[in-house]
Amino acid sequence: MAIFSVYVVNKAGGLIYQWDSYSPRAEAEKTFSYPLDLLLKLHDERVLVAFGQRDGIRVGHAVLAINGMDVNGKYTADGKEVLEYPGNSANYPVSIRFGRPRLTSNEKLMLASMFHSLFAIGSQLSPEQGSSGIEMLETDTFKLHCFQTLTGIKFVVLADPRQAGIDSLLRKIYEIYSDFALKNPFYSLEMPIRCELFDQNLKLALEVAEKAGTFGPGS
Amino acid sequence: MSRQANRGTESKKMSSELFTLTYGALVTQLCKDYENDEDVNKQLDRMGYNIGVRLIEDFLARSNVGRCHDFRETADVIAKVAFKMYLGITPSITNWSPAGDEFSLILENNPLVDFVELPDNHSALIYSNLLCGVLRGALEMVQMAVEAKFVQDTLKGDGVTEIRMRFIRRIEDNLPAGEE
Numbered sequence: 001m002a003i004f005s006v007y008v009v010n011k012a013g014g015l016i017y018q019w020d021s022y023s024p025r026a027e028a029e030k031t032f033s034y035p036l037d038l039l040l041k042l043h044d045e046r047v048l049v050a051f052g053q054r055d056g057i058r059v060g061h062a063v064l065a066i067n068g069m070d071v072n073g074k075y076t077a078d079g080k081e082v083l084e085y086p087g088n089s090a091n092y093p094v095s096i097r098f099g100r101p102r103l104t105s106n107e108k109l110m111l112a113s114m115f116h117s118l119f120a121i122g123s124q125l126s127p128e129q130g131s132s133g134i135e136m137l138e139t140d141t142f143k144l145h146c147f148q149t150l151t152g153i154k155f156v157v158l159a160d161p162r163q164a165g166i167d168s169l170l171r172k173i174y175e176i177y178s179d180f181a182l183k184n185p186f187y188s189l190e191m192p193i194r195c196e197l198f199d200q201n202l203k204l205a206l207e208v209a210e211k212a213g214t215f216g217p218g219s
Numbered sequence: 220m221s222r223q224a225n226r227g228t229e230s231k232k233m234s235s236e237l238f239t240l241t242y243g244a245l246v247t248q249l250c251k252d253y254e255n256d257e258d259v260n261k262q263l264d265r266m267g268y269n270i271g272v273r274l275i276e277d278f279l280a281r282s283n284v285g286r287c288h289d290f291r292e293t294a295d296v297i298a299k300v301a302f303k304m305y306l307g308i309t310p311s312i313t314n315w316s317p318a319g320d321e322f323s324l325i326l327e328n329n330p331l332v333d334f335v336e337l338p339d340n341h342s343a344l345i346y347s348n349l350l351c352g353v354l355r356g357a358l359e360m361v362q363m364a365v366e367a368k369f370v371q372d373t374l375k376g377d378g379v380t381e382i383r384m385r386f387i388r389r390i391e392d393n394l395p396a397g398e399e
Contacts, residue, residue: 182276
């Protein structure tokens with residue numbers, strides 16, 4: 001999938017809709033002998049790789065499972081601390097699966113309001129008069145496209161850097177929002193969008209946009 | 220009426236009589252529910268406001284109208300694009316105040332009032348007051364506090380229907396970033 005996620009942010013910076021493409025993320029499973037040759041640390045209720053990269057395991061990856069049993073945040077499936085488990089040589093050999101941690105709902109809320117402030121900063125720090133906020137943010141692995149309406153709603157799409165046709169997708173999402181969120185009499189403004197028709201039509205629009213294809217090293 | 224998906228920018232045809240009849244039924248029901256016309260006028264204005272805050276998104280999503288930089292430009296957009304899009308009419312703009320903060324919309328024909336005759340016991344009723352609420356709600360969403368009111372009405376024997384628009388102030392709080 002070349003479109004990774006969609007965020008709709010209200011004018012107060014609150015996240016009112018979020019969608020992710022469910023492409024499987026790369027995971028790496030490996031059997032280790034004592035002592036572990038990776039340095040692990042606890043961070044935000046997750047056990048992450050702090051140092052040591054090999055065999056598909058990367059710094060920042062989280063421990064997802066131990067001996068095939070999914071971990072629960074910083075605890076093993078049977079309630080022990082994940083960090084203490086590799087310190088005990090009696091537990092070896094041990095099979096550990098690593099992968100990029102998925103964003104929690106809270107993290108998505110935080111990131112949406114963080115982008116809200118970044119957008120405003122981009123406008124305020126502009127050397128030119130009458131500048132908009134951030135409309136496109138590029139990294140080596142994705143591009144963030146943002147369209148803010150005159151009423152202050154932000155539509156944010158994260159896509160592959162080479163994905164074409166995002167501008168028309170953003171306007172299409174605005175039309176879908178206007179049709180299937182605001183014209184639903186039981187949808188309250190500024191609140192999270194839980195409208196089935198909005199979901200369905202957004203997915204259709206995303207399928208159409210993906211067929212726009214990719215081009216060049218970046219637009 | 221089931222909605223066709225992917226409407227795009229073309230407008231959707233609908234019998235204007237169904238719209239007129241629906242509005243008429245709404246007004247007569249409000250007149251039955253409330254003792255006096257002032258309360259009916261308030262309810263129509265409130266309903267219009269709630270419609271307007273949502274309709275503005277539909278309008279902006281489909282019309283490609285950008286930021287208006289003064290009230291004259293706003294007047295043009297309201298009369299030539301918005302009324303045309305939703306009611307199929309183009310009011311004329313007259314009676315500008317010297318400061319440019321007031322104007323009148325003259326409606327030769329108002330689709331809301333087709334077939335309507337006001338009975339004598341509703342002399343204070345502003346039949347199309349929903350339109351004033353719509354205008355106020357929509358403009359509030361693009362940071363303009365305005366007052367909209369009927370100053371002439373063909374239903375009351377006037378020659379034309381006139382909506383007087385007055386710019387009160389720009390709503391500065393919660394201005395979207397990059398829109399100063």
